Amino acid sequence: MLLHLMFPSVYHRLDSEQDVQLAVSRDGWNWVRPERKPIITLESDEGRYGCIRAAPNLVPLNGEEWGLPYDCRYSRHDHGPAELPEGEFRWAIWKRHRLVALEAPLEGRVTTIPRVCQGGQLRLNFQTKRAGWIKVEIVTPPIEPVESI
Numbered sequence: 001m002l003l004h005l006m007f008p009s010v011y012h013r014l015d016s017e018q019d020v021q022l023a024v025s026r027d028g029w030n031w032v033r034p035e036r037k038p039i040i041t042l043e044s045d046e047g048r049y050g051c052i053r054a055a056p057n058l059v060p061l062n063g064e065e066w067g068l069p070y071d072c073r074y075s076r077h078d079h080g081p082a083e084l085p086e087g088e089f090r091w092a093i094w095k096r097h098r099l100v101a102l103e104a105p106l107e108g109r110v111t112t113i114p115r116v117c118q119g120g121q122l123r124l125n126f127q128t129k130r131a132g133w134i135k136v137e138i139v140t141p142p143i144e145p146v147e148s149i
Helices: none
Strands: 004-006 009-014 015-022 023-025 049-052 065-073 088-095
Touching: 009 049
Parallel strands: 015 049
Antiparallel strands: 004 023, 009 015, 049 065, 065 088
16 A cells, blocks of 8 residues: 655744644545644754754665654744854654554553455554554444434
């Protein structure tokens, strides 16, 4: 299955900041932002950036990591640099196949939206600690509607 990724810069008008979020699409036409929060934060070693913009492409760095170059500015989107340092270029780095994940330090549960499986296989992409485990339940939709609703 092909999945398109986009890293749009999102402008927040009230505080005049610009961050980078994740958008995904299965067809390249219809896009959703799953979390609507920054995938690259404005935090920096010297405080906080006012504006960041990602380069257009996710780059394979090696056999285990992907990287996304991005431009960081200390000035906000609609303000000039003033006395602030110009900014810098940085890399956001993720493990391959771990760009977005559900994480639970002890125990977690997740329920997905209903999906119709088109093929004969259903694969899980997961990672646990050494003694960790995954339990999956597959259900079929109810045949009869619920009477009380």
